[in-house]
Amino acid sequence: MNQKAIVIFDIDGVVRDVSGSYRRAIADTVEYFTNQAYRPSSLDIDQLKSEGVWNNDWEASQELIYRYFNAQGQSREQLQLDYNSIVAFFQSRYRGTDPDNWTGYICDEPLLLQPSYLEELTQASIGWGFFSGATRGSANYVLVKRLGLQSPVLIAMEDAPGKPDPTGLFATVEQLENGLNETPAIIYVGDTVADMYTVSKAREINPHRTWIGVGVLPPHVQETPVRSHTYGESLLTAGAAVVLSNVQQLNSVKIEEIVSSQ
Incomplete structure (x- = not known):
């Protein structure tokens, strides 16, 4: 089965709200x-x-x-x-x-996505995994213990240099592709400038692939429209193709739309 795209998620501010943690x-x-x-x-x-x-x-x-x-x-x-x-x-x-x-x-971290969202991506032939600066223990706490995911593909703090170095992003892609011949577009979803810089650096090192940064506004900046706007602009300036207010807005239809516009 051909993968239409691969989506890799940052965790903090994307999968869980870390403003209170x-x-x-x-x-x-x-x-x-x-x-x-x-x-x-x-x-x-x-x-x-x-x-x-x-x-x-x-x-x-x-x-x-x-x-x-x-x-x-x-x-x-x-x-x-x-x-x-x-x-x-x-x-x-x-x-x-x-x-x-x-x-x-x-x-006490609120979750920002549900397992059913990831299931929908799988049904649409979209691969997914996680690349995060969180420790493996902390990342697995939310992915395995709270979301109930079985052995998700995860590159954590211990596995790669810190962002914006794209080494961890490449490693995540490699695990998800697992020898596939086709090279689907890669979307990295993050909530910080460093996340968007990571995508830019990946593109510099491997320009033969399609690398797309998708920004997500973390909950703490959505308290006022002005702050949301300013934060969103900083993500766009750093290279985001689009900025969303919740990760689950990045559904299979939206993914297809973003990939085809590149």
């Missing part, structure tokens, strides 16, 4: 390591991520801490932040303190 953990971590002097707002975090290189939330937390102290006149060399301590604190908030029984913010 990952993003809350960033704010908690920055607040803790600045001795309660600074708690970044949702806009502060968006602004950092719009630079396109802060896909890793541990590194984003560290960068916000550095920038706060830099603004107070302290240099990075003076600070000597302990990255492992930042990661450990972040994880204690996001996963909880018990490594075997997670009780942190991850437990």
Whole structure:
């Protein structure tokens, strides 16, 4: 059976709403390591991520801490932040303190798609998988435990360099194609500038294939029309072919429409 297209999903902000989990953990971590002097707002975090290189939330937390102290006149060399301590604190908030029984913010993440949506793609001969900067444990928590997917194709943080490096995207495609002869269009669905840059870089490295970036507005930016518009524009500027307000709008009809317009 010929695949009409392959859709690869980012997870955070696309499959699950992380505004009250990952993003809350960033704010908690920055607040803790600045001795309660600074708690970044949702806009502060968006602004950092719009630079396109802060896909890793541990590194984003560290960068916000550095920038706060830099603004107070302290240099990075003076600070000597302990990255492992930042990661450990972040994880204690996001996963909880018990490594075997997670009780942190991850437990309360609203889902942004249903298994029936993925089933519809399968019925329409559209392959799908996941490439995410989340850890494998965190990604599987939502894909397997909450969505009930059986062994989904997944490239996670441990498997590839961070975005916008497209290595993980290539690896996901390779697993999904599994020796297929045809080369269907590849759609990568993400909610950040880094996700769209990943598609551009994939195109530079392998221009013989069709690479399409589809942007999704994460829930936290949809609170006001102005913020939705500004965020959507940043995704389009970064290379998105189209920006949707929910991933499930990318149904088989929409996919065919987007692929044929390329």
